Amino acid sequence: MNQHLKQLIDLSYVDKEIDAFEPQIEEVNYKYEVALAKKESIDSDVENLTKEIQEEEVKKHKNELHLAELSQKLEENSKKSGEIKTEREMKSLQLEEEIAKEQVTFANEEIARLEKIIESKKEQVEAAKTSLIELNASLETVKADVDEKLKVINNARQEVFGKKEKLLGGMNQKGLSFYQKIRRWAKNTTVVAVEEQACMGCHMTIGDKVYADVIKAEEITTCPHCGRILHVVVTEE
Numbered sequence: 001m002n003q004h005l006k007q008l009i010d011l012s013y014v015d016k017e018i019d020a021f022e023p024q025i026e027e028v029n030y031k032y033e034v035a036l037a038k039k040e041s042i043d044s045d046v047e048n049l050t051k052e053i054q055e056e057e058v059k060k061h062k063n064e065l066h067l068a069e070l071s072q073k074l075e076e077n078s079k080k081s082g083e084i085k086t087e088r089e090m091k092s093l094q095l096e097e098e099i100a101k102e103q104v105t106f107a108n109e110e111i112a113r114l115e116k117i118i119e120s121k122k123e124q125v126e127a128a129k130t131s132l133i134e135l136n137a138s139l140e141t142v143k144a145d146v147d148e149k150l151k152v153i154n155n156a157r158q159e160v161f162g163k164k165e166k167l168l169g170g171m172n173q174k175g176l177s178f179y180q181k182i183r184r185w186a187k188n189t190t191v192v193a194v195e196e197q198a199c200m201g202c203h204m205t206i207g208d209k210v211y212a213d214v215i216k217a218e219e220i221t222t223c224p225h226c227g228r229i230l231h232v233v234v235t236e237e
């Protein structure tokens with residue numbers, strides 16, 4: 001076989017091997033990213049809940065201030081009741097008192113309601129913090145696992161890079177740039193096999209003359225339809 005053709009076939013295998021690492025790396029990273037996204041989502045839950053608790057606390061405080069005002073008013077009214085001279089004054093004072101008492105009841109109910117909400121939100125924050133602790137611990141394990149796997153992949157990749165380097169060192173520039181030009185669009189199908197006289201890149205049948213050239217493998221032959229580099233896979237016996 002033509003030495004340059006042999007080199008291109010070898011190079012195409014090495015390039016395929018190098019590309020195969022990408023999905024492996026992505027898959028490994030994905031596991032960590034999922035765990036990280038979960039942590040971020042819980043973090044933002046805690047942040048939102050904390051903000052909501054603050055808002056409810058402000059509402060509660062307003063009701064407490066109102067209560068204080070009301071109780072002061074009721075106290076003043078009871079002082080005034082000693083100075084009442086007419087029935088009309090008494091009635092008006094009673095009415096005021098009734099209204100104030102109603103408002104007291106309402107404010108107390110509102111405070112109780114808000115306290116319930118605050119309590120439930122605080123429980124949610126606690127639960128979220130507990131799961132964050134667990135998640136942080138598992139995140140460390142996942143990270144260590146990911147780092148280890150990436151290390152293994154990287155080592156294997158370095159080895160293949162080394163193989164490619166060696167291969168490139170022995171190749172002529174013309175053949176290499178020819179290969180690279182095709183690879184730009186054909187990616188990992190730059191060098192393809194011919195099976196049953198058809199190009200395995202575009203699946204078109206090639207003519208007898210070209211087919212004979214491919215079998216002879218005395219020079220680099222390309223597919224007349226798509227331009228990929230052709231070769232016949234020789235099964236060793």
Ligand SMILES: [Zn+2]
Binds near residue numbers: 223224225226227228
């Ligand atoms: Zn073709």
